[in-house]
Amino acid sequence: MKINRCNKSRVNQVDFSSIPFGQVFSDHMLMCTYKDGAWGDPIIVPYGPLQLSPATQGLHYGQSVFEGMKAFKDKNNNILLFREKENLLRLNQSAVRLDIPPISEEIFLSGLKTLVSLDHNWCKFGDSFSLYIRPFIFASSNCIKASSAKEYMFMIITSPTMSYYTKPIDLLFEENFSRAVKGGVGFAKAAGNYGASFYPTKLAQDKGYTQVIWTDAKEHKYIEESGTMNIWFRVEDKLITPKISDSILGGITRDSILHLAKREGIKVEERLISVSEILDFAKNDKLIEVFGTGTAVSVISVRSITFRDFKISLESKNDSYAMMLKKKLQDIQYGRKKDLFNWTTLLSSFD
Ligand code: COI
Numbered sequence: 059m060k061i062n063r064c065n066k067s068r069v070n071q072v073d074f075s076s077i078p079f080g081q082v083f084s085d086h087m088l089m090c091t092y093k094d095g096a097w098g099d100p101i102i103v104p105y106g107p108l109q110l111s112p113a114t115q116g117l118h119y120g121q122s123v124f125e126g127m128k129a130f131k132d133k134n135n136n137i138l139l140f141r142e143k144e145n146l147l148r149l150n151q152s153a154v155r156l157d158i159p160p161i162s163e164e165i166f167l168s169g170l171k172t173l174v175s176l177d178h179n180w181c182k183f184g185d186s187f188s189l190y191i192r193p194f195i196f197a198s199s200n201c202i203k204a205s206s207a208k209e210y211m212f213m214i215i216t217s218p219t220m221s222y223y224t225k226p227i228d229l230l231f232e233e234n235f236s237r238a239v240k241g242g243v244g245f246a247k248a249a250g251n252y253g254a255s256f257y258p259t260k261l262a263q264d265k266g267y268t269q270v271i272w273t274d275a276k277e278h279k280y281i282e283e284s285g286t287m288n289i290w291f292r293v294e295d296k297l298i299t300p301k302i303s304d305s306i307l308g309g310i311t312r313d314s315i316l317h318l319a320k321r322e323g324i325k326v327e328e329r330l331i332s333v334s335e336i337l338d339f340a341k342n343d344k345l346i347e348v349f350g351t352g353t354a355v356s357v358i359s360v361r362s363i364t365f366r367d368f369k370i371s372l373e374s375k376n377d378s379y380a381m382m383l384k385k386k387l388q389d390i391q392y393g394r395k396k397d398l399f400n401w402t403t404l405l406s407s408f409d
Contacts, residue, residue, distance in 0.1 A: 064104035084177035092210040115207040116196035120250035123152035124194035126353040131183040132393030137405040152246035157206040178408040190219040226361035227268035236275035244305035287350030288312040301328040311351040349380035357384035
């Protein structure tokens with residue numbers, strides 16, 4: 059793969075004791091263009107601005123998809139990628155829905171490994187550190203016809219991260235706006251899903267909440283996701299999470315937590331969950347915990363959920379399922395425990 063290295067790394071200029079999510083980027087980025095019906099050869103270049111035509115189709119019509127994934131460093135200075143083939147699969151599922159040409163396994167996986175190995179110094183060792191990896195594809199044709207583009211750009215950028223949320227979060231049931239509709243693009247990581255969520259989220263944040271709980275678009279009766287996360291309810295000793303559908307993103311962290319919970323002998327139900335049954339569980343003191351899962355957040359405990367004027371406060375628990383499952387997940391991600399599920403890919407030591 060062609061690599062144009064930067065002259066001098068910026069890594070020593072970064073204060074790794076405090077990194078806001080998504081604002082610091084590693085030295086290099088991967089680029090690959092689709093033209094004349096085929097993806098070309100990927101190239102790695104120094105991280106920097108793109109020169110784009112104002113008519114870049116993806117800017118006008120949102121024909122753009124992305125992924126979120128992470129790499130971790132173990133105590134021997136190896137880098138561990140986590141379930142990267144799942145991200146490739148989901149990126150291509152999203153791409154197909156947006157009529158974007160899928161990317162090959164070769165370009166994605168070898169590009170990812172070369173890029174992360176090159177910028178290995180940006181992935182720090184330590185419990186709260188990881189390297190967030192953002193692969194994305196956007197329509198790059200110089201054309202404002204409202205149709206699928208003929209040219210695309212696939213890129214990967216990486217960003218050192220600490221925590222997404224620094225404390226437990228407060229959620230509000232959303233009853234007016236919708237994240238996704240049946241037959242729509244909710245299952246895909248389409249850029250527009252996120253853009254459309256910002257206004258309702260801002261309204262909730264203005265009232266003091268961290269995020270909204272998305273409910274179904276037709277009746278606002280059934281729970282789908284929360285913010286950019288999948289959502290989980292612990293009812294007595296059982297976990298319940300919404301079943302994946304075309305309006306719910308199939309989170310890779312969600313799937314990992316499902317496997318880990320089942321291995322711990324926890325009963326897990328993936329099913330339709332109505333808002334009213336969660337309120338009833340809370341009224342009957344059966345709702346023990348609520349948490350969210352996602353690549354960026356990992357596993358995050360929820361401090362309260364509010365439906366209209368009814369606020370349910372959730373005490374932090376010593377025997378929290380969220381914290382126990384997060385630890386099990388991170389033990390695998392950081393290479394501290396045997397990877398029984400074969401989820402990690404080791405990039406050799408960078409001593
Ligand atoms: C992720 O968890 O990877 C996400 O998609 C969240 C991101 C939008 C910050």
